Amino acid sequence: MVSSAEKPAFQEIRPGVKVPAKETILTPRFYTTDFDEMAEMDISVNEDELQAILEEFRADYNRHHFVRDEEFNQSWDHIDGETRRLFVEFLERSCTAEFSGFLLYKELGRRLKGKSPVLAECFNLMSRDEARHAGFLNKAMSDFNLSLDLGFLTKSRSYTFFKPKFIFYATYLSEKIGYWRYITIYRHLQKHPEDRVYPIFRFFENWCQDENRHGDFFDAIMKSQPQMLNDWKAKLWSRFFLLSVFATMFLNDIQRSDFYASIGLDAREYDIYVIKKTNETAGRVFPVMLDVDNPKFYEYLDICIENNKKLREIDASSSPKFLKPLQKLPHYLSNGVQFIKLYFMKPIDVTEMEGAVL
Numbered sequence: 087m088v089s090s091a092e093k094p095a096f097q098e099i100r101p102g103v104k105v106p107a108k109e110t111i112l113t114p115r116f117y118t119t120d121f122d123e124m125a126e127m128d129i130s131v132n133e134d135e136l137q138a139i140l141e142e143f144r145a146d147y148n149r150h151h152f153v154r155d156e157e158f159n160q161s162w163d164h165i166d167g168e169t170r171r172l173f174v175e176f177l178e179r180s181c182t183a184e185f186s187g188f189l190l191y192k193e194l195g196r197r198l199k200g201k202s203p204v205l206a207e208c209f210n211l212m213s214r215d216e217a218r219h220a221g222f223l224n225k226a227m228s229d230f231n232l233s234l235d236l237g238f239l240t241k242s243r244s245y246t247f248f249k250p251k252f253i254f255y256a257t258y259l260s261e262k263i264g265y266w267r268y269i270t271i272y273r274h275l276q277k278h279p280e281d282r283v284y285p286i287f288r289f290f291e292n293w294c295q296d297e298n299r300h301g302d303f304f305d306a307i308m309k310s311q312p313q314m315l316n317d318w319k320a321k322l323w324s325r326f327f328l329l330s331v332f333a334t335m336f337l338n339d340i341q342r343s344d345f346y347a348s349i350g351l352d353a354r355e356y357d358i359y360v361i362k363k364t365n366e367t368a369g370r371v372f373p374v375m376l377d378v379d380n381p382k383f384y385e386y387l388d389i390c391i392e393n394n395k396k397l398r399e400i401d402a403s404s405s406p407k408f409l410k411p412l413q414k415l416p417h418y419l420s421n422g423v424q425f426i427k428l429y430f431m432k433p434i435d436v437t438e439m440e441g442a443v444l
Contacts (some may be wrong), residue, residue, distance in 0.1 A: 094171040114183040121197035132310035155284040168328035172345035188216035242416035255327040261301035268294035281350030324372040374433040393417040
């Protein structure tokens, strides 16, 4: 544990430029897709809604929002020790996630130009938003005397290929869960300004509206492709992506509960609320929701948290290197069992709830 009087050491590519966090199953992903398949999509079924969303993107409500003010112009050395490490980690993870969105949307805008002009312009304007977010977060890291080399990140990260419909599932959930994460922190700090230890949190209200609009765009795309939502495969994939996004956030945040404590939040309560609200939101487009009110949902995730804790302890132990994989195997297998049990928990069929208010 780092003493509260010390500044944690970070590995640097060169002075002031942080070595990117190691890629793991829980780190933000970089995506690529089948651009030709996406260009051939017929969006006419829902083109009016997509055109309305495009007009909102063109309005650029946040064009003057991401401007640093005088509150940033001070020393942040009083945020030190473990809290400082967790703050830098939060900023880095957030910046990486926003930058991965920028890269994907920018490439989609470029590849769809001249083939699907409405989608191309929407993706270009969303890439504009994501670039602002990433730049603002990277500048915030400089308050802690660090930054990310985003060009290096572009070249060094591995890219995950998803077919278009999986890109839509994943990015829709990423944007919507981002909305609920940002707005929940913002509302908490509105009520408890004494916990707002750093000024970036003041920007979260407008910021999360970008996330919400982006999510609405992917909602509209999926509704223009009803085959993505109305068969048995859609139900299985919806369950998979909901579980993946919720479990990744929960396991990450509980591991970093001290960060949330530093801004007056209980990480577990915060995540349960965000998961519940995102699940309800997803039920407006996905054919199923997860039964996140079932106590077993978090019981299984808690077992994964304990397994991950044991895995970190094994990594930090003095055991011989060849022995560590064998020591880890039972915990990996246990995690696999928990995810299987989570996946096969009976979901909530939204099609049977038509007419209900979510």
